Amino acid sequence: MTSERDLVGQRLTKLVFNMKNNVFLIDDDKNILTSVSMLLESEGYKVKTFSDGESGLKAILENHPDIAVVDVKMPRLDGIELLKKLRKTSDMPVIFLTSKDTEIDELLGLKIGADDYITKPFSQKILIERIRVLIKRSELKDEKGKNKINDKNSLKVGSIFLDTEKYMCKWKNKTVNLTVTEFLLIKSLVEKIGTVKSRDQLILSAFGEDKENIDDRAIDHHFKRIRKKFKNSDNNFNSIVTIYGGGYKFSE
Helix, strand or coil, X not given: CCCHHHHHHHXXXXXXXXXXCEEEEECCCHHHHHHHHHHHHHXXXXXXXXXXXXXXXXXXXXXXXXXXXXXXXXXXXXXXXXXXXXXXXXXXXXXXXXXXXXXXXXHHHHHCCCCEEEECCCCHHHHHHHHHHHHXXXXXXXXXXXXXXXXXXXXXXXXXXXXXXXXXXXXXCXXXXXXXXXXXXXXXXXXXXXXXXXXXXXXXXXXXXXXXXXXXXXXXXXXXXHHHHHHHHCCCCCCEEEECCCEEEECC
């Protein structure tokens, strides 16, 4: 059983680890800005908030934060246009916040360079985890000494290779750019090649216990995008199999 001293120690370690990380929140919903910034600050992140895309983009270009969480629908400059302008000069991680009826915006956002998206209403714990993973992935990418892959952090089955530390995927030695959510879904299937995973099991793999706002349809949308990304690398890709009424499996 974890003692109170251990819990305090874990908390202090987390605060020290995250202290250098700057997160910019850009959303016209003041309630989201307030609640999410308070949570992030309690986790040790430095947070700045902006209520429109124009001021948010200006601040990003001037201050170079570690990650930005950006709403799609905003006044003055929406999230899609903000990301287009940002990607001309920067590859810093960006997470989109989207409404349930904005699938087209999600697809466009991922196409022009968003690293992940979370649908409103969302679990703040899931957002925290996605921020942590994307910052870590970005840091590992920038470290020259981290190019060598540790076998303990990799998974290779047939033509697919997963680096489970950097959340990176390769198919037939070609990189497939997956979001964190997409990577976790593929990893769940590849770990058990040929085994059918139900949508509930896949939701648990990708979103953990905080899955109250995730439904089966969201999983289907994710796999639609994942298949498209693999087919862009290999037009003959057909290893993700839908089992109607059952779920999905990965098969060579």
